[in-house]
Amino acid sequence: MKIQHPFARSLVTFRSWPFVIDLGVALCGLAVFFAILHMAAYWMGTPVPVVPISHSISALPLYAFYSLVRIGIAYLLSLTFAITYGYIAAYNPRLEVWMIAALDILQSIPVLSFLPPVVLAMVALIPGHQLGIEMGVILLIFTGQVWNLAFSFYSSLKSIPREMTEASRIYRYSAWQRFWQLEMPNAAIGLVWNSIVSVAGGWFALIACEMFTMGDRNFQLPGLGSYLQTATFSGDMRALFAGIAAVILIVVATDQLIWRPLIAWSDKFKFEQVESSDRVTSPILTLLQRSTLLSSIPGRIWTHIEEPIYRRMAQTKTCRIVQPLDQDTKRRSGTPGLWIAAALAILVIAWGADQAFLMLRTVSLADVRLLLLGAGATFLRVNASLLISAAWTIPVGVAIGFNPKLARIVQPVAQVMASVPATAFFPILLIGLVKLGGGLGVGSVALMLLGTQWYILFNVIAGAMSIPSDLKEAASLYRFTRWQRWTTLILPGIFPYLITGMVTASGGAWNASVFAEYSHLRHHTLQTIGLGAQIDAATDSGRFSILLLATILISLMVVTMNRLVWRRLYRLAETKYKLEG
């Protein structure tokens, strides 16, 4: 029998130092309380667009705290939005097509283009408080995080096994119970992994947008991003390195304290027939599970919240009748509310299009020509960075992947490296470039590389590890030449993974272009020809028409690339190069 200790879970009475853990948990709770107080005081204070940034290292923890809070709030907002959006899209066949198409377009628009309108809107919306400016930045980070989460949740909902859904219907689950016992658990793994990518994207955006100029208005919020940028301006190397170290420290700590425990915990949501031996472990999770405080109190509170809901839901009419599955489409169609919402949406879109049209009319032909030139340059740069990344990561990744011992060490490192925001390293790169006399043309490619290569490396390693050993043995048995090995075994074997990595990387590279092609450094502005540079320059000078056109162009290019190249390669990867277990 497979079960050796059926009661193992209830018999964990042996604990190493429970008291210390509980004390730690309590102290954390206290810290959170004061943090909230502090944050509230800062937010509700009068708006200060340019908060002076201190360069002393002792100020770093406070700045890190502000940045962390921004990311945390943006992430929670993203998660809520993603779940709502995914839910509506998955259960509303009429809206589904539109919502997914919208998602596809929204996720290809680079975050930084949103910056000026979002901040202006937020400042206008919440006047008289620092909260307005803060919300602008938070919303911006939100737009960088939310789309892949929404997509992940949506596809998890669509992939729930049919019999599971039927079981939930025949046993008359309420919407509440279905959400907690079927939909959320089913989506958990996808959400965790996408959260890692999302938060990494959030850091990238955060560092870029805590400090910016818009027309004649300057904005500077206390945080790590501003710290790094002001340090670069003033050439304070010590502060710069301390700042970068703080960023890396936070990323590594997040990985160890949050993501790894979450990954280990989400393991129980896997659909597997037998328990796999190779699992992610997390000492933190084990510690948390052993804490008496944490393991009993939330559960008890939750039960008190949940029980009345269950009892009430059980009495409702919809829960006493088995709802037919094939009625979903008919039941929801044609409600007046839906039509009103659709009409409103069309009105808003029409208004927006009209405004955009008016704005675009002011763009001169010379501007358009410059923008197109910039688009071409950025396109080449993005692809150059992808090619360079692929060129070094494929051989290195395969070598690592074929050596399981090495892979087990390198893979998590690559994963953490992928989460370190490339924007943090950019100042150093810039200073180096200026010293060497290189232009920003090379520098921007280098910055894109910083951000993109890790995704590819990470995926190539995973791909190489997934090539079955019997295929490798066959290749050596039949004395394949090196060329044959690569063309018949390795490249086809890693192809699906490589494509996944490249798609993620290309998205990141486009996003990075906005930041990379234009930069202020100690009183002079560095820039090169490129769409990203034009977006930045337009932001600086407050030319919204150029900004709009550039954003449309960049989105158009990303969407076209996705449709024409990546989607096709994806299909090829899924049909021809799929290694089935």
Added chain:
Amino acid sequence: MQETGIPNETQTSVVEAIIRAEKIEKYYAQPSENRIQVISATDLKIVPGEILALLGPSGSGKSTMLRMLTGLSRPSAGQVYWHEKPIGDTEINVSIVFQSFALFPWLTVLENVEAPLQARGVPPDERRERSLRMLDTVGLDGFQAAYPKELSGGMRQRVGFARALVVEPEVLFMDEPFSALDVLTAENLRSELLELWANKTMPTKAVFIVTHNIEEAVLLADRIIVLGRNPGHIRTDFRVQLAQPRDRKSEPFTQLVDYIYKVLTKPDVAPAQAPDQQAGPRVRDQRQMHYQMLPHARPGGMAGLLELLLDKGGRDDIYRLADDLAFEIDDLLPIVDAAQLLGFLKIEEGDAAITESGAEFANSEILRQKELFRDAAVKNVLLLRQIRRALETKSDHTVPEDFFLDVLDEQFSEEECLRQMETAVTWGRYAELFDFDASRRRFVLPDAQEEEVDANEEAE
């Protein structure tokens, strides 16, 4: 008819039915005028005190029928009544045991069993007590803290049973509950189920089991309904009056099994009641349709079957063949159907008899076999003929898959279209009639033949 199988009408009409289906139909609307009929108008009753088995070949709509009877799927026409009230607006009390168990892997055994009670608002203490009692009943005492993935298949299905029974359903539905289990485990669970049923340990008044396993039906059921396909309809409905426990080796048992085989293997003989002709869009009966339904079998399988048949003197009982091959009959039937479609064998009285061309096919070496297969396929299978014709006519000798999918679409459901196409590709490739480029989703003419066709064209 058999002594054991007597018409059922007189006995069930006396008792009030728990679930009564009145002329229920299922069809899918197509963009064109036609619609695909999955199940033609059917009456059915589930009465207290009996185990009812629904038998049928794959594609006869067994599962669809179960889902309509449980309210999970609404009939396209007709109505299902629960104690004479429409099922869509009454509180019903049924459970389903699923083929794939459908347990929630993230909940422990106990939580899985508790979940349906939770949905009904049962307070925690009572929930736990009832669930533990039920786990005890199905023999899982002590496993409440385990997760489903830690259990064997048989134990997982026990959890499935416990979850189904804990709500004390009036009717227990089972959708191929034993087919994902190995033979011994399945046998064990079946007898335990019968024991629970006979001892009235479970409060359930009726059991409805969907299965493709004839022996299982005869072992368990008090009443058997055999469905036919294209579209699904009731072929026969009769009572099983063998006493429990039933002996598989006994004469009446094997006779009954044989009888059902005959019904299943001869879809055109002894038709069931005629489907009601109703007003509305024209319904095309698939039997009069243009394209034959290709059975999903591989050419290699057919060759194997024919060789075996030849060994046995060219004629054998299908049931025995399945036994010799250690096949489930449901796996063998498509192969038999396919060979029959290609004219390699004939079905006579539940026996398979090899034809002349079948014998030649079985005796030939591989290249000749392919030739024979090609001739038979072009002669008998319209779809393959059309694909080949289209490829020869087009100047670039390639045709997209979608072209034929659109044509098939008129007759088959979306899923079936894909399966039909898959089978057509397997057969066509084997016969070297055409090749299929999976990445471009196009049919292409094999190179050698392409040149040949081109040469012919030029000569003309």
